[in-house]
Amino acid sequence: xSWDWIVISCIFGVPGAIIGSNKKIGALGGFLLAFFLNIIxxxxxxxxxxxxxxxxxxxxESIPDQLKKYEDLLDTGAITEAEYNLxxxxxxxxxxI
Numbered sequence: 001x002s003w004d005w006i007v008i009s010c011i012f013g014v015p016g017a018i019i020g021s022n023k024k025i026g027a028l029g030g031f032l033l034a035f036f037l038n039i040i041x042x043x044x045x046x047x048x049x050x051x052x053x054x055x056x057x058x059x060x061e062s063i064p065d066q067l068k069k070y071e072d073l074l075d076t077g078a079i080t081e082a083e084y085n086l087x088x089x090x091x092x093x094x095x096x097i
Contacts, residue, residue, distance in 0.1 A: 012038045019045040063091050 013035035020030015025048055034041035061069070067088060074084040 009035045009038060012042060016041055016045055020048075022050060023048045024051055063094070066091055 013031045016034020017027040017031035019042065020033065021027040023030065023045060025033065025045065030041075030045050033045060037044065070079065070084050070087045070091075073079045074081065079087075
């Protein structure tokens with residue numbers, strides 16, 4: 001029995017797993033696809049869609065809410081008056097996006 005086919009398939013399988021890990025198919029799917037289809041599997045993986053990284057909506061607190069947060073920190077003694085004034089100045093001098 002010839003081991004050539006198995007060795008060649010493994011040689012394609014490892015890069016398939018690496019490519020597949022960045023695609024929707026995943027590393028195991030990429031390995032199996034490349035293992036059984038060799039170069040054709042690699043081509044399919046390269047053409048496959050990448051994972052869609054879902055970014056959560058970035059919610060930004062309003063300036064008054066942020067000021068209130070810093071004021072609460074000042075009242076509890078977590079920050080100093082100088083730190084509060086620095087943050088207040090930074091927030092009030094922000095340019096709108």
